Amino acid sequence: MTVHECYQYVQNRLNKLSTNSGDNVEKFQFVEAFNSVQLMWVEDRFKMDEVNLVRIDELQPILVSLDLKPVLVPDKNYYELPLPSNYFHYKRSVSNTPCQITNWLKKEGDINQLLNDEFWKPSIEWGETICTLVGNKLRIYVDNFSIDSVELLYYRYPRNINMKTAYPDVNNNPTVDIDPEFQGSSLIEILNYTCLLLSGDTADQLNIQLFTQKNQQHT
Numbered sequence: 001m002t003v004h005e006c007y008q009y010v011q012n013r014l015n016k017l018s019t020n021s022g023d024n025v026e027k028f029q030f031v032e033a034f035n036s037v038q039l040m041w042v043e044d045r046f047k048m049d050e051v052n053l054v055r056i057d058e059l060q061p062i063l064v065s066l067d068l069k070p071v072l073v074p075d076k077n078y079y080e081l082p083l084p085s086n087y088f089h090y091k092r093s094v095s096n097t098p099c100q101i102t103n104w105l106k107k108e109g110d111i112n113q114l115l116n117d118e119f120w121k122p123s124i125e126w127g128e129t130i131c132t133l134v135g136n137k138l139r140i141y142v143d144n145f146s147i148d149s150v151e152l153l154y155y156r157y158p159r160n161i162n163m164k165t166a167y168p169d170v171n172n173n174p175t176v177d178i179d180p181e182f183q184g185s186s187l188i189e190i191l192n193y194t195c196l197l198l199s200g201d202t203a204d205q206l207n208i209q210l211f212t213q214k215n216q217q218h219t
Contacts, residue, residue: 003161003179006034013195022070025198027163035160037193046089050136063091065153068157070095070140077115078141079150086156090133093152097124097145103131108139108194115141149163158182 001009007030014025045059064086070079101124106114114120114130122129122143131140140147156163162169162178169175178186 001180001183001187003163003177003216006030006161006180006187007163009191010034010195013192014199023160026030027131027165028167029198031163033162033197034180034190034194037197038158038161038180038190040086041155041186041190041193042155045157058186062156063089063153064156065151068150068152070138070150072146072181078139079147080137080139081150081152083136083138084152084154084156085098087136087154088157089155090138090155091141091153091155093131093138095140095147096127096149096151098148099124099127101127101129103129103150106130106132108132131151142150150167170208 006025010030013023017127033062042059042062064084066084068081070081072079090105092105094101095101104120111130111132115122120130122141122145124143124145129141129143131138133139138150138152140150159181161180162175164177165175167175180190182190
């Protein structure tokens with residue numbers, strides 16, 4: 001479905017809901033509402049239990065795998081690598097030492113305790129180590145071994161849609177058509193919530209609040 005088809009879908013649905021507001025929704029209003037709902041929708045899916053394979057599959061379009069080169073921090077027992085600019089959420093990672101070891105993501109506040117724990121401290125023999133997210137960097141701890149590269153699997157931010165109009169955007173750049181990357185039932189769900197956000201109806205706004213609350217409950 002193209003961005004123009006999505007726009008028409010929202011207009012038709014709003015008119016069908018007897019709000020008579022569909023034809024009054026400007027393109028920029030639709031774009032802003034869609035992008036806001038899309039980000040909330042992705043966050044909701046990510047926070048659901050990953051044993052739900054259907055939910056995992058829905059996020060495949062924004063799953064990225066990169067092979068990155070970490071840097072050993074001087075006088076420290078860890079390597080660091082900057083997270084990509086489009087990084088949204090961590091999925092998993094492995095380190096090449098040159099054998100491959102698993103990086104277990106932990107809280108930075110627990111590191112001192114874990115490093116002194118025989119079951120958790122970095123071990124090339126067991127093929128495991130621990131890592132943390134600090135600021136915009138991934139930190140990977142070592143113990144008498146080096147890391148050549150890191151394979152990082154992460155969710156990127158979903159691509160914002162846009163529509164070509166006769167007016168420039170807030171940065172004074174001409175707008176262009178950018179179609180949504182989610183399709184099928186995922187896109188329809190995002191569009192339906194976009195309709196609720198744009199309708200201004202009290203009951204619909206309550207549905208949006210319930211959707212947001214459900215999202216927060218998964219944290």
